[in-house]
Amino acid sequence: MDLGDQGFQPLAALLPRLRLALxxxxxxxxxxxxxxxxxxxxxxxxxPGGRHRSWLVWAEVAEALGAHLLTPERLAGGRxxxxxxxxxxxxxxxxxxxxxxxxxxxxxxxxxxxxxxxVQALRRTLxxxxxxxxxxxxxxxxxxxxxxxxxxxxxxxxxxxxDKDASALAQAQQRYPDxxxxxxxxxxxxxxxxxxxxxxxxxxxxxxxxxIDPLLRTLRSQHLTARGSLVLGFPNxxxxxxxxxxxxxxxxxxxxxxxxxxxxxxxxRRFLHKHxxxxxxxxxxxxxxTALPANSATPPVxxxxxxxxL
Numbered sequence: 588m589d590l591g592d593q594g595f596q597p598l599a600a601l602l603p604r605l606r607l608a609l610x611x612x613x614x615x616x617x618x619x620x621x622x623x624x625x626x627x628x629x630x631x632x633x634x635p636g637g638r639h640r641s642w643l644v645w646a647e648v649a650e651a652l653g654a655h656l657l658t659p660e661r662l663a664g665g666r667x668x669x670x671x672x673x674x675x676x677x678x679x680x681x682x683x684x685x686x687x688x689x690x691x692x693x694x695x696x697x698x699x700x701x702x703x704x705x706v707q708a709l710r711r712t713l714x715x716x717x718x719x720x721x722x723x724x725x726x727x728x729x730x731x732x733x734x735x736x737x738x739x740x741x742x743x744x745x746x747x748x749x750d751k752d753a754s755a756l757a758q759a760q761q762r763y764p765d766x767x768x769x770x771x772x773x774x775x776x777x778x779x780x781x782x783x784x785x786x787x788x789x790x791x792x793x794x795x796x797x798x799i800d801p802l803l804r805t806l807r808s809q810h811l812t813a814r815g816s817l818v819l820g821f822p823n824x825x826x827x828x829x830x831x832x833x834x835x836x837x838x839x840x841x842x843x844x845x846x847x848x849x850x851x852x853x854x855x856r857r858f859l860h861k862h863x864x865x866x867x868x869x870x871x872x873x874x875x876x877t878a879l880p881a882n883s884a885t886p887p888v889x890x891x892x893x894x895x896x897l
Contacts, residue, residue, distance in 0.1 A: 590617040594637020594666070598630075598648075606652055609673045616670040624665050636666060645669055650832045674828030686727060686754035694729050695789070698824075698831060700871040705730065705789075705820070706897045708869065708877045709737035712816035714784035716743030721783040721810060723773050724791030725750050728759030731766070736897050747780065749773060774798065776805055782812045789820035789873060793851055803858050817864075817878040819855060823848055824872040831872060852876060 588608045593601055608615035625632070625639030632639050649656040649671050657670040696702045713734065714720070722731060725748035734742045746763070749771040750756050756768045774797065786806055792799050806817070823845070824831045834843020852868060855876050859866050864878035 588612040588615045590615060592619075592637075593617040594619045597638070598640075602648070602652070605648070605654075605671065609652060609654055609671060614670070614672045616668055618662060618666050618668050621661065621665050621667045636664070650830075653827055653832075655828065655830065674830065686752075686758050691727060691755065693826070695873065696729060696732060698872050701873045702733070703897060704870040704873060704875050705733045705818070706737045708818045708867075708875045709733055709787075711867070711877055712785050712818055712879060713737050713742060714744055714816075718744045718784035719781070719812075720744050720746045720785045720787060721780070722746060722748040723750075723786065723788040724794070725759055725768070726752070726755045728762050728766075728768075730787075730789055731759070731763060739896055744784075747783070749776075749780075773802060776802075776810065778809045780810060782810055782815070784812050784815050786811060786815065786817045788818070790822045792819060792855070793821060793847075799851060799854060800858065803855065807862055814880055814883065816880070816883075817859070817876070819876045819878075820870070821848055821852055821874040821876070822872075823870070823874050833872060848874065 588611070590604060590608065593604075596604075605615055605617075620634045620636045620639060622639070622641045622645075625634045625641070628634065628639040630638075630640050630644050646656050652671065653674055654671040655674050657672055659670060660668040662668055696705070720734070722728075725731065728748060731746065731748070734744070734746070746766040748756070748759055748763075748766060748768040750759075750768070751770060751772055753770050756770060759766070760768050773791065791797060792802070811817070823835055823843075824833060825835070825843070826832075835845055835848045852874055856866050856868060859876070859878040863881045865881050865883070867875075867877040869875050869877065
């Protein structure tokens with residue numbers, strides 16, 4: 588469905604029209620000023636032929652409407668044809684996180700904000716070669732690639748990865764034959780695993796059945812060295828039609844509701860502060876809580892002299 592020229596419409600008038608067209612036709616197009624011609628302007632500022640909006644704005648419009656932003660067409664007279672197509676239903680992963688599952692298809696390190704956020708968190712916390720790293724809820728191990736990227740090369744640490752799903756761990760073992768992986772319920776961690784210089788856990792603490800306070804107490808008292816650090820990730824994203832969108836999703840809510848996420852992050856931050864850690868909260872689609880011993884120097888988050896690194 589082609590809505591024609593929408594270059595002068597305020598966003599508050601345009602969004603309902605786009606939503607209605609997507610609901611009825613599944614795809615909609617319209618013309619607007621070329622974003623390249625308004626670089627440096629704020630969204631909505633006047634340009635010849637309408638209002639300036641960057642491609643980032645149009646991408647967020649698509650995300651807000653549950654649509655894909657298709658490849659645009661450049662038109663004559665400094666205009667473009669913006670095209671949106673309705674995406675699929677919001678993904679509900681249930682309890683299957685193993686190899687071959689819908690969740691198992693997701694590579695979080697293909698999301699720029701998650702990739703850069705994780706690498707920076709690891710640069711603050713990565714132990715020197717010979718240290719020990721514990722990865723909880725490691726799944727198929729894709730995110731462990733960030734360890735080498737954070738170190739600027741092979742990190743040289745011993746890595747132990749734990750998860751409840753044997754099929755996912757089999758994939759992780761194929762990826763990293765030198766690491767140790769084992770089936771383990773993190774709620775039943777025992778002291779036999781020893782102590783670690785870094786504990787890494789992404790998208791685990793909000794999983795069904797995981798009790799945050801008891802797990803944190805166990806990790807601190809039984810599995811962390813005196814100089815050990817933690818990087819804990821909390822998902823802040825939904826998935827639809829193969830794409831992610833910002834914000835924790837709740838049933839019957841049209842927009843993200845961050846209340847549970849903020850409560851859990853605050854709970855973890857409060858616990859770690861109470862027990863002598865410096866805590867940083869960073870990230871976007873994955874919110875990272877990074878904790879270092881309070882008396883430790885805070886390392887830089889970039890590698891000096893290596894501008895070509897992440």
